[in-house]
Amino acid sequence: MNDNIKAMSEELKEFVLSTGAGKVGFADLRPYSENIRKTYGSVWDNYPFAVSVAFNMPSAIIRELALKGPTDSYARFYDAANIALDIIAMRTTDWLEERGFSAFPIPASKVSKDGLYGIFSHRAAAHLAGLGWIGKSCSLITPDRGPMQRLVTVLSDAPLQCGVPMESKCGDCTCCFKACPAHAIKGQKWQMDQNVNERVDREACRMFIKNNAETYGVNVCGLCLSACPWGKC
Ligand code: SF4
Ligand code: SF4
Secondary structure: OOHHHHHHHHHHHHHHHHOOOOEEEEEEOHHHHHHHHHHHOHHHOOOOEEEEEEEEOOHHHHHHHHHHOOOHHHHHHHHHHHHHHHHHHHHHHHHHHHOOOOEEEEOOOOOOOOOOOOOOOHHHHHHHOOOOEEOOOOOEEEOOOEOOEEEEEEEEOOOOOOOOOOOOOOOOOOHHHHHOOOOOEOOOOOOOOOOHHHOEOHHHHHHHHHHHHHHOOOOOOOHHHHHOOOOOO
16 A cells, blocks of 8 residues: 555545545445446446445434434434535545545435435445444444444545445344335345345335424434434443
């Protein structure tokens, strides 16, 4: 590893953590470029690296979901975390651009017209950066916080010292599968080249979340997060 790359990676890590992030890691996307192209087209060809950032969600708020169902508090902090992550992504982009690199911040929340698809997978970037594994719930699970974080990604051409993807530790667990009231989770182990529809019925999830707005007044769910045994003290 080139010393300059190592030093810049350390400096960037320190900077991102100073903005309020809970975790940051770097992913080398080059071994997955064909798969990325198949999913998103050639739009990201010029960005072989990714900065993946996790922002910690309050664990009490996630745990409360299991007792009360979707709550206003969760909806509020979900939005707040997305705003915080978008700001971190912009500051990270600025940091990279000031050093002469190209960078593209991927918004923290989905921006497609139907709200179902992101323009790049934050979870895949976080997994490839070594922050955690993608659970059967399709959320990023980290050893210390389970699914209790939200993510943002900055794609870049800056060469970075990259992490190693973490093996899944879901094992035989079926907690998220059993907790999903929409029966959207299919209980499959994540694989990079697998279509997301093989793991989760996104339409069923979306409809349940939409109906929550009528029942609870908030457009969220998160029951699969509160059911996960990882990250619980
Ligand atoms: S957010 Fe709710 S509906 Fe969607 S997969 Fe998780 S538990 Fe199921
Ligand atoms: S609840 Fe169990 S199966 Fe689902 S993501 Fe967490 S550890 Fe994996």
